[in-house]
Structure formats: C-alpha cells, structure tokens
Amino acid sequence: MMRPHRLLAACAFVVPLAMSVRATHAMDEVMLKSGTRITGKILGQSKSQVFMRVGEGHAVYSKKAIRRIYEDITDEAPVTRVLRRDELPPWWVPLSDLYHEDWVNSLKTLPADPIGDGEFRDVPRLTFRANAIYELNIYGDPADPAAIEIGYYGDRWFHSKDAQKRCRQFLASYLSGLKQFEALYRMSASGGQQNVSGLTIQITPNHAPGAHGGWWLAAWNPAKLAAARCKDEAECKQASSRHLDLVTKSTDGDREWTKYSLKDAAKRYLPLERMEER
Numbered sequence: 594m595m596r597p598h599r600l601l602a603a604c605a606f607v608v609p610l611a612m613s614v615r616a617t618h619a620m621d622e623v624m625l626k627s628g629t630r631i632t633g634k635i636l637g638q639s640k641s642q643v644f645m646r647v648g649e650g651h652a653v654y655s656k657k658a659i660r661r662i663y664e665d666i667t668d669e670a671p672v673t674r675v676l677r678r679d680e681l682p683p684w685w686v687p688l689s690d691l692y693h694e695d696w697v698n699s700l701k702t703l704p705a706d707p708i709g710d711g712e713f714r715d716v717p718r719l720t721f722r723a724n725a726i727y728e729l730n731i732y733g734d735p736a737d738p739a740a741i742e743i744g745y746y747g748d749r750w751f752h753s754k755d756a757q758k759r760c761r762q763f764l765a766s767y768l769s770g771l772k773q774f775e776a777l778y779r780m781s782a783s784g785g786q787q788n789v790s791g792l793t794i795q796i797t798p799n800h801a802p803g804a805h806g807g808w809w810l811a812a813w814n815p816a817k818l819a820a821a822r823c824k825d826e827a828e829c830k831q832a833s834s835r836h837l838d839l840v841t842k843s844t845d846g847d848r849e850w851t852k853y854s855l856k857d858a859a860k861r862y863l864p865l866e867r868m869e870e871r
Contacts, residue, residue, distance in 0.1 A: 621645070623654055624661040635662070666692060666850060667843045678769040679791025679814050684719055684735040684840065690766065691743075692850055696759060697723045702840065702848040705730075707829040711803045712795070712813070713740065715823045717832035719840060727756070728807065733821030735836050740813030741767060746806055747799070753808065757782050760810045768792070768812065782808075788815075 621635040623643060631654070633647035643654045643662060669685040676682060692700045705720040716739065719731040726745050733739030743763050745756045765777055769790070776787035776794050786795040797809040823829040841848065 621662075621665060623659055625654070625658050626660045627658075665689060666847070667840075668845070669843055676767075676769065677791070678773065681738045681741050681767055681792075681812065681814070684731045684738065685843065687729060687731065687741055687763075687767065688721060688840075691721065691723055691727075691729050691763065692852075694723075694759075694763070697727070697852075699724055699851045700849070702837065703728075705833045705837070707823075707826045707833070708803070709826070712793075712811075712818065713742075715826060715829045716740070716818060716821050717823065717829050717836055719833070719836055727760075730811075732813065733817055735839060737817070739817035739821045740811055742809055742811035744797075744807045744809035747808075753782075757808065757810075760808075764794075764810055764812055768794075777810075 621633060623631045623635075623645065625631070631645065631647060631652070633645045633652070636644045636646055636651075641656050643656060643659065645652050645654065666689045667685040669683070688700075691697060700721055700723050703720040703722050705718045708714055708716070708718075713730075713732055716732045718733075719735060721729045723729065726747075728744055728746070730742040731738050731740075732742070741764065743760045745753075745760065747753060747756070761777060765774060768774055768777060773789045773792060773794065776789045780787060780794065780796050782796060782798070784796050784798045784801060786793060788794075791814060792812050793815055794812045795810075797804050797811070799806055799808045823832060
C-alpha cells in the first residue's frame with residue numbers, strides 16, 4: 594500500500610537493563626496494546642517501564658501494556674514545506690521513513706566507498722543497510738539530495754517480487770504527480786529509465802554492469818547530480834566522510850538501530866519475510 598509522505602518518522606529504542614536518558618527535539622510515540630497512541634518525549638526507559646513527558650506533565654507506562662515504541666532517529670527538524678517535483682527530501686526523512694517501515698527490524702550506517710562508473714560515479718553518498726539485505730543510498734548534498742536509491746541483495750532463499758514492490762512503494766512517497774508515479778510503476782523490473790518532471794527514474798537489475806549483485810531503484814535530479822560529482826575519488830571520499838560526520842552528530846553518535854532482539858526478530862521478521870517472498 595502506498596504510504597503518505599511522512600514528515601516525522603520514528604524508530605524503536607529499547608534499553609533492556611538500566612535507565613537511559615536522552616534529549617531529543619522530535620516527537621516520540623508509544624502505541625499501547627489497546628491501540629491508543631501517546632505522543633510526547635521519551636525521557637528514558639528501564640527494563641519494565643517507559644518514562645515520557647506528555648504535554649506539560651509526565652507519565653510512566655509499563656512495557657507489558659506497550660505494543661510498539663517509536664523514537665525519532667535524528668534531532669533534525671521536520672520538513673514543513675512542499676517539495677517541488679524535481680526535489681528530493683533531506684537525508685533524515687528517508688532514513689527515518691525506512692526504519693519506520695514494519696518490515697524493517699535493523700538499520701545501520703555503512704562506510705560509503707566512491708562509485709567508479711555509471712550515473713553515480715564520484716558522487717559522495719550516505720549508505721544505510723536494513724535487515725542486512727536492503728540498502729538505501731543518498732547522493733550529493735545530504736540536506737538537498739541529488740539522488741535517492743534503494744535496492745536489495747538476495748540470497749538462496751530470498752525471492753524478489755515483494756522486495757521490488759517494497760522498494761517501489763518506498764521511493765513512490767518522494768515522487769510528485771501522476772506522471773512520475775506512472776513512470777515508476779510502468780517500468781519493467783528487468784531495467785529501464787524514464788525522465789519525468791525534472792527527475793530521472795531508473796531500475797538497474799542485478800545482472801547489469803555495476804549492480805554488484807543488487808537490484809536498484811533510483812530517482813535523481815540530473816543537474817544536481819552533475820553538480821555534486823567530485824573531480825576525483827579522493828575528493829569524493831572526503832565529502833562522504835564529512836556527510837557521515839553530519840549524520841553522526843545529528844543522531845547523537847548512533848550508527849545502528851534495532852527494534853527487536855535477535856530472538857524476537859527470528860519470531861517476528863524472518864518467518865514473515867520468507868512467507869511473503871514465497
């Protein structure tokens with residue numbers, strides 16, 4: 594199901610033993626098993642309780658009564674303006690949106706080596722890996738990206754149709770207008786490229802040169818992508834390192850996020866993934 598453009602996305606934050614306190618600037622949310630959602634600021638957690646500021650007061654919730662805990666990944670302000678059709682959202686929007694997807698359990702930041710060929714040659718990027726299978730790349734200026742790319746790597750049991758559907762749905766939330774949506778969904782999974790309303794939308798199959806065994810879906814602004822290209826690999830590495838430092842500062846040094854433990858993930862995610870992919 595195509596989801597609306599989320600301005601505030603969130604992730605789970607669980608501290609199993611000790612009380613943890615963290616200052617944030619975005620709104621957090623707790624969903625109770627009754628279906629009630631409480632929005633406020635998570636001030637800290639213990640093994641059995643969540644401590645929140647709600648409005649002008651404070652509240653304590655038992656984890657036994659909680660179904661999901663959402664905490665925003667970054668300290669960045671929400672995007673409040675409508676983007677133009679040739680614009681893509683700043684890095685913290687797709688990052689938080691990806692982690693907020695129900696099918697994502699773990700998300701981590703990866704070092705981004707320069708790409709040596711193709712459209713993204715020598716363009717600095719941020720790279721995030723979800724569930725050890727999916728990958729999100731944000732190219733150019735993180736605050737005003739030239740391109741957003743999402744894809745996945747398969748293995749022996751992993752089937753592709755649902756993964757491709759998830760990637761299309763994810764990217765669709767950052768497109769504007771019927772023409773861009775039609776181009777995205779009309780394109781064959783075996784590859785193709787469309788130029789629509791200031792953006793280029795492209796599918797790269799896993800057998801294509803430079804795909805490195807992954808299936809990729811990307812959207813980019815050609816002018817911004819050309820302007821973001823560095824003069825050589827060394828300059829690209831330096832720019833990517835600066836961008837990564839920017840992200841790390843905004844996430845209070847966090848580079849990995851996990852909703853559930855490995856034991857819980859084996860019960861919640863792996864069976865679901867295998868069932869859906871088959």
